[in-house]
Amino acid sequence: MPRHRLPLLLGGIGASYGGLYYALGQSWYTGEKARFRWFDDSREWKQLDKAGHFWGAFHESRGTIDMLRWAGVADNKAILYGSLAGFLIQSPIEYFDGRDPDYGASATDLAANFLGSAGVLAQELAWREVRIMPKISFRLTPYAQRRPNVLGSTFPERLLKDYNGQTYWLCTDVGAFLPAESRWPRWLQPALGYGGQQLVYNDPDASRLAGLRPYRQYYLSLDVDLRRIPTRSKTLRRVFYALSIFHLPAPALELNNRRGLVLHGLYW
Numbered sequence: 260m261p262r263h264r265l266p267l268l269l270g271g272i273g274a275s276y277g278g279l280y281y282a283l284g285q286s287w288y289t290g291e292k293a294r295f296r297w298f299d300d301s302r303e304w305k306q307l308d309k310a311g312h313f314w315g316a317f318h319e320s321r322g323t324i325d326m327l328r329w330a331g332v333a334d335n336k337a338i339l340y341g342s343l344a345g346f347l348i349q350s351p352i353e354y355f356d357g358r359d360p361d362y363g364a365s366a367t368d369l370a371a372n373f374l375g376s377a378g379v380l381a382q383e384l385a386w387r388e389v390r391i392m393p394k395i396s397f398r399l400t401p402y403a404q405r406r407p408n409v410l411g412s413t414f415p416e417r418l419l420k421d422y423n424g425q426t427y428w429l430c431t432d433v434g435a436f437l438p439a440e441s442r443w444p445r446w447l448q449p450a451l452g453y454g455g456q457q458l459v460y461n462d463p464d465a466s467r468l469a470g471l472r473p474y475r476q477y478y479l480s481l482d483v484d485l486r487r488i489p490t491r492s493k494t495l496r497r498v499f500y501a502l503s504i505f506h507l508p509a510p511a512l513e514l515n516n517r518r519g520l521v522l523h524g525l526y527w
Contacts, residue, residue, distance in 0.1 A: 265331060265332065267330075268326055268327070268329075268330045270374045270405050272326075276348065279348075279461055280351060281499075283352075283355065288355045290359065290360070290361075291360055292358045292359075293358060293359065293360040295357040295358055295364065295505060296357055296364070297363055297364050297365070297366065298363025298365060299365070299366070299367075300367065301362075301365075301367040301513075303461045305422070305455040305458060305463065305474075305475050306456070307422040307425055307427070307453075307454070307455055309368065309371040310371075310393075310421065310425075311368075311395075311425065311427070311428075311455060312368050312372050312375065313371045313372075313378070313393060314375065314393045314395055314427055315349055315375065316345030316346055316348070316371070316373075316376045316380050317345060317375035317376070317393050318345070318380040319342075319344050319345035319348045319375075319376075320343070320346075320375065320376045320503050321379050321389055322344075323340075323341035323344035323345075324337050324341030324342060324344075325341075325500075327340060327341045332501075334354070334387070338380065338383040338384065339497075342376050342379050342380035342383065343376060345372060345375050346375075346376040349368075349372045350372050352368075353368055353369055353475055356368075366523075371444060375393075378391075378393070382503055385437075386435070388435070389432075390431065390432040390435045391429060391430070391431050391432070392430045392431075392432075392448075392484070393427060393430075394427070394428040394503075394504055394506070395426070395505060395506065396425075396426045396428065396452075396507075396526075396527050397424050397430070397506065397527070398424050398527040399417065399421075399424055400423040400456075402423045402456075402457070402458065403421045403423075403424075405459050405469070406459055406460075409459075410422075410423075422455060423454075423455065423456055423457070426450065426452045426453065426454040426476075426506070426526075427452065427453050427454070428450045428453075428480070428510065429451045429452075430448045430450040430484065431433075431448055431450075432445060432448055432487075433445075433449065445484065446483055446485075446489045447483065447484075447487055448481065448483075448484050449479075449481060449482075450478075450479075450481060450482040450506060450510065451478065452476075452477070452478030452479075452480060452506070453475070453476070453477060453478070454475070454476040454478070455473060455474065455476060456473070456474055456476060457471040457473045457474065459471055459473075474517055475515065475516075475518055476513055476515045477513070477514045478511045478512065478513050478514075478526065479511065479512045479514075480509050480511035480512070481509045481510070482509060485499035485502050486499055486500060486503050487505050508525050508526060508527050509525065509526065510522075510523060510524055510526065511526035
């Protein structure tokens with residue numbers, strides 16, 4: 260294994276980490292600063308923001324573990340150090356939120372970050388691979404137009420802020436749990452999803468005045484694990500690895516307390 264990989268990797272991670280928080284400080288957290296404070300947002304947005312923290316920390320840890328392996332770090336050390344990455348990358352955001360007069364640091368965000376990193380650590384220690392993968396899908400919704408300052412006005416902002424358009428999934432590599440002679444294709448995985456609708460205001464009175472009744476959505480679907488698609492192309496394998504954080508469109512069965520069971524021919 261080339262010796263230059265680890266210094267190159269560590270330098271890239273350090274530069275990216277510093278650049279990320281410098282950019283956030285210059286573009287996102289540009290307003291007035293207040294004394295650091297905590298804020299309990301555990302009941303907001305039907306907890307979809309917590310699902311996002313879990314998803315982000317999980318994949319940041321997963322990616323760092325795999326990069327450390329690529330750099331030649333011993334497997335146990337790669338798992339231990341890499342699994343901390345998601346928590347360490349995302350948690351400083353709470354400091355910025357804690358100094359923002361409109362927000363506040365969230366203990367439940369920190370807990371979601373921790374659980375995302377711990378989810379990778381537990382699987383790597385148990386199986387030396389990830390078999391249960393959180394993924395995300397997104398679609399544009401009309402709700403962002405009601406509060407573009409909160410839910411986003413551009414596509415990147417809506418991707419981050421419009422929880423109505425986000426669905427979070429847990430996809431299971433069933434084939435990894437079956438006997439070696441099983442013919443179950445490992446690229447085909449069952450998926451459980453969670454989302455919400457009419458999430459425009461956190462205040463129940465404001466929602467009622469706007470004619471909104473926020474509710475949760477639960478899904479049962481299938482997913483294609485692109486990492487398991489056989490190919491000899493290194494470039495294509497890297498593309499598949501990067502795209503493996505997303506749930507691909509597929510038929511889905513939805514359950515919610517407004518319409519009961521709803522069948523989607525193709526759900527994004």
